[in-house]
Amino acid sequence: MTKQLLKGNVAIAEAAVRAGLEAYFGYPITPQTELLEHLSARMPELGRVFLQAESEVAAINMLYGALSTGARAMTSSSSPGFSLMQEGLSYIAASDIPGVVVDVMRGGPGLGNILPSQGDYFQVTRSAGHGDYRPIVLAPASVQEAIDFTVLAFDLAEQYRHLVIIALDGLIGQMMEPAELPPMRDINTHRPDWALTGAEGRPKRMISSLYLQAEAQEAVNRRTQARLKIISENETRWIEYMTDDADYLLVGYGSAGRIAYSAVQSARRDGLKVGLLRPQTLWPFPSERLHELAGQVRGCLVVEMNAGQMLDDVRLAVNGRVAVDFFGRMGGIVPMPDEILGAIQQMQHERI
Amino acid sequence: MTADIKCDDMTITYQRPDAFTDAHTHYCPGCTHGVAHRLLAEALDELNLREKTILVAPVGCAVFIADYFELDGCIAAHGRAPAMATGIKRVQPDKVVVTYQGDGDLASIGAAEVMHAAVRGENITIVFINNAIYGMTGGQMAPTSIIGQKTTSSPQGRSVVQSGHPIQMSELLAGLAGSAYVVRRSLHDAANIRKAKKAILTALKVQQAGLGFSLVELLSTCPTNWGLSPMDSLAWVKTHMLPIYPVGDFKVADGVKEVMRDGVRSNS
Numbered sequence: 036m037t038k039q040l041l042k043g044n045v046a047i048a049e050a051a052v053r054a055g056l057e058a059y060f061g062y063p064i065t066p067q068t069e070l071l072e073h074l075s076a077r078m079p080e081l082g083r084v085f086l087q088a089e090s091e092v093a094a095i096n097m098l099y100g101a102l103s104t105g106a107r108a109m110t111s112s113s114s115p116g117f118s119l120m121q122e123g124l125s126y127i128a129a130s131d132i133p134g135v136v137v138d139v140m141r142g143g144p145g146l147g148n149i150l151p152s153q154g155d156y157f158q159v160t161r162s163a164g165h166g167d168y169r170p171i172v173l174a175p176a177s178v179q180e181a182i183d184f185t186v187l188a189f190d191l192a193e194q195y196r197h198l199v200i201i202a203l204d205g206l207i208g209q210m211m212e213p214a215e216l217p218p219m220r221d222i223n224t225h226r227p228d229w230a231l232t233g234a235e236g237r238p239k240r241m242i243s244s245l246y247l248q249a250e251a252q253e254a255v256n257r258r259t260q261a262r263l264k265i266i267s268e269n270e271t272r273w274i275e276y277m278t279d280d281a282d283y284l285l286v287g288y289g290s291a292g293r294i295a296y297s298a299v300q301s302a303r304r305d306g307l308k309v310g311l312l313r314p315q316t317l318w319p320f321p322s323e324r325l326h327e328l329a330g331q332v333r334g335c336l337v338v339e340m341n342a343g344q345m346l347d348d349v350r351l352a353v354n355g356r357v358a359v360d361f362f363g364r365m366g367g368i369v370p371m372p373d374e375i376l377g378a379i380q381q382m383q384h385e386r387i
Numbered sequence: 388m389t390a391d392i393k394c395d396d397m398t399i400t401y402q403r404p405d406a407f408t409d410a411h412t413h414y415c416p417g418c419t420h421g422v423a424h425r426l427l428a429e430a431l432d433e434l435n436l437r438e439k440t441i442l443v444a445p446v447g448c449a450v451f452i453a454d455y456f457e458l459d460g461c462i463a464a465h466g467r468a469p470a471m472a473t474g475i476k477r478v479q480p481d482k483v484v485v486t487y488q489g490d491g492d493l494a495s496i497g498a499a500e501v502m503h504a505a506v507r508g509e510n511i512t513i514v515f516i517n518n519a520i521y522g523m524t525g526g527q528m529a530p531t532s533i534i535g536q537k538t539t540s541s542p543q544g545r546s547v548v549q550s551g552h553p554i555q556m557s558e559l560l561a562g563l564a565g566s567a568y569v570v571r572r573s574l575h576d577a578a579n580i581r582k583a584k585k586a587i588l589t590a591l592k593v594q595q596a597g598l599g600f601s602l603v604e605l606l607s608t609c610p611t612n613w614g615l616s617p618m619d620s621l622a623w624v625k626t627h628m629l630p631i632y633p634v635g636d637f638k639v640a641d642g643v644k645e646v647m648r649d650g651v652r653s654n655s
């Protein structure tokens with residue numbers, strides 16, 4: 036395969052098609068809409084299901100229905116629409132069925148704007164819905180990674196029978212980059228042994244998230260927690276850049292992580308030993324590695340396109356071993372490498 | 388164990404439909420949810436649909452319905468059964484998909500989902516239980532509660548100024564082009580129950596024939612939250628509900644009459 040110039044949203048849509056997406060349900064919202072538009076043409080062309088739902092509430096519950104049949108299915112939205120999906124996400128997670136949902140984050144709160152943001156970090160990592168669970172959260176920093184994570188999302192969802200959220204800021208969704216799409220996979224027509232396919236010649240099956248007895252509910256929650264533990268042991272992903280000899284560590288994901296990468300290069304040119312840790316999974320979070328690195332550096336600087344949300348996770352991981360500072364821009368403003376460099380220099384000043 | 392009972396000259400006149408499990412239902416004495424379940428189970432048996440039907444339960448008193456049916460089943464979020472059913476049906480168009488929803492579920496929180504399922508002519512069947520109240524949560528006002536009806540959230544009686552008029556879902560849905568079969572029946576006496584059964588059979592046949600959206604609204608009782616005896620509840624349906632919610636066929640699209648007359652190929 037060769038590289039082609041692709042917009043992030045389109046790349047995710049096409050990667051999902053090639054990963055064997057059988058059904059898509061969605062509702063238009065900027066900066067996610069190209070994803071829905073691409074699938075509105077591609078899915079029918081391939082004889083697959085595309086449906087523009089009447090709302091995000093309907094879309095997530097249509098997804099719940101399609102997932103209940105064991106089909107590879109997905110929905111996508113952007114922040115306000117993602118908020119509307121919370122109840123459905125929780126039902127899907129509670130039913131132990133695999134599901135993939137894309138959130139192309141925009142400026143908020145409220146109607147906010149259509150510019151890039153990472154303001155949904157709390158929402159996607161803390162549960163994405165009510166109750167007591169966490170989804171797997173993948174945070175791509177390039178169009179290529181968005182493609183790769185889309186394929187990975189389906190595989191992880193099915194392997195663990197768990198909810199996977201691809202959380203990207205609007206910049207990744209909107210920008211065009213050369214990237215390589217995966218080969219076309221066949222649709223997996225095999226249906227797992229929990230899928231609702233009609234009880235033909237077999238006992239009936241139920242997909243439910245209702246456990247009225249406290250003991251039963253707790254047992255289910257314990258099972259979920261056990262699964263989350265296995266996931267966090269096996270699926271924590273991150274990228275490191277120049278951390279070996281780093282005196283200062285930048286931590287950023289998505290576009291902020293990528294801009295921080297440029298800041299590391301500028302800092303190194305200025306003789307400052309700066310490294311970067313870019314989480315690729317926001318949950319599970321690379322806490323252990325951060326804790327280790329915190330023992331080696333003189334300070335950490337968290338860079339986000341919000342008021343400091345992953346900052347909490349970094350502080351928990353670092354656990355006081357070293358000072359953790361923050362640099363963030365909000366409202367759809369993308370931080371510049373120079374600004375980050377300035378923040379590093381200031382930190383260096385204060386923490387000699 | 389009872390082999391010594393002589394039963395040669397006995398014929399079975401009543402038995403549990405195959406579509407039922409042997410679980411005991413949790414409904415209150417005199418509640419007609421049970422009657423509606425029975426009608427649906429008999430209709431599924433008669434059309435030989437048990438092994439190809441997926442049942443979508445609501446949130447409401449019928450949240451456990453899938454436990455009572457020997458079918459694949461699931462429980463949708465409150466009001467979202469038509470959306471969940473849409474997801475199931477679009478992926479498996481050869482299966483029969485049925486939702487069973489109360490009036491809080493369908494006419495209030497889920498009004499958008501049912502409306503748009505009908506707009507799309509979604510080829511699913513809905514059994515809609517109108518008991519003019521929120522049963523499960525303890526008798527609050529529903530959008531179907533009648534003017535003056537006292538509930539735990541309208542202690543002075545439902546007022547038009549405060550809460551508007553009762554919503555007539557069947558009439559509303561019948562106006563949408565995607566609706567193939569939309570009718571209202573009542574469960575307050577035997578003759579009406581027989582007609583309700585026929586309507587459910589027709590709705591399922593409509594789905595089998597791929598004609599589009601079908602919905603059977605059933606006027607049902609909630610003795611517990613109405614504060615009436617089971618018998619008085621049946622009378623209340625007749626005296627208080629029927630005038631606002633008349634039984635009738637509100638939409639019978641082209642092709643439905645043929646289905647009613649000829650039936651459908653059972654494996655279509």
Ligand SMILES: Cc1ncc(C[n+]2csc(CCOP(=O)(O)OP(=O)(O)O)c2C)c(N)n1
Pocket residue numbers: 446447448449465488489490491492493516518520521522523524529
């Ligand atoms: C999102 C959400 N809101 C509210 C509830 C609480 N709730 C459960 S059942 C119900 C009303 C059900 O009434 P109805 O649909 O009329 O069915 P019935 O119990 O009368 O059969 C409500 C409001 C819920 N479970 N979920």
Ligand code: SF4
Pocket residue numbers: 413414415417418419420448518522523608609610611612
């Ligand atoms: S509360 Fe009402 S609707 Fe619910 S089971 Fe009891 S009588 Fe039936």
